Amino acid sequence: MTADILCLGEPLVEFNEAEPGLWCEGFGGDVSNVAVAARRQGASSAIVTRLGNDGFGDALMELWRREDVDASLVERDPVAQTGLYFVRHGPEGHSFEYRRAGSAAARMTPAQLPLDAIRNARILHLSGITQAISADARATGFAAIDAAREAGVRVSYDPNLRLSLWPLEEARETIHRAMERVDIALPGLEDARLLTGLDDPKEIVEFYRGLGASTVALTLGADGALVAHGDHIETIPSRPARLVDATGAGDCFDGAFLARLLQTEDPWEAARYAVVAAALSVESRGAVAPIPTSDRVLAALSN
């Protein structure tokens, strides 16, 4: 198996509340969202994870088949279940509630990592959530990073802080340790402020560069992204969007950014593309269904 972008973490089945009591089923899980977003932009992508041997696991396998995301390395756990999450919407935006403790993905271990696939990828992508779900998953994330680095494969990391999964101090320690070993850092501003204790976006970007990332794209929500590489730093503005549901917008940015980066090796051009993809993705409900294809992104960019 060879894929441009290999994503490691936990996929989830999503229940998104359209109106009180009406739950629409969809898909989520940050790195699965990234794999789909990258594939819809034309990069090849693969997912490395574990699912329960249950109907929700089957539904995720069917999603990746439909989306042409390589899931040939996904393991099914005979005992543990596939994780779920529920999205509610309120005046403050969306909120998540999880049913994922002890899930199949949380039982991933370093010994199960497909090292050849990691070595053959162009980018390994993982997140703070990948490492938050269990001690084994944390170790698996570090082992994957080490394998990628030894093979000269670029590592991409989105901190994706979820304080319902682990306390801030623990998250900070693990995420900073991971960030010392990544090439491409894709933090969101709100998470990064909590993790770094810094307020100013430029200082945050410099902080992550100081840890080791050569490319940093800090997402600023409706304000776009601040992108640094080499001695150049630039704010890439977003475009106006009709906000319905921002669930997964950061993941859509990540997948589109990585896909475009592989095509152009120009992080600012990749971010110009990815902010438009992310803006399009907030205009309807769910993490996966609204992710645009490259045709839609290119059409929006030319308007």
Ligand SMILES: O=C(O)C(=O)C[C@H](O)[C@H](O)CO
């Ligand atoms: O991946 C997770 O843990 C989630 O919270 C599911 C969502 O699809 C994801 O976070 C959106 O970024």
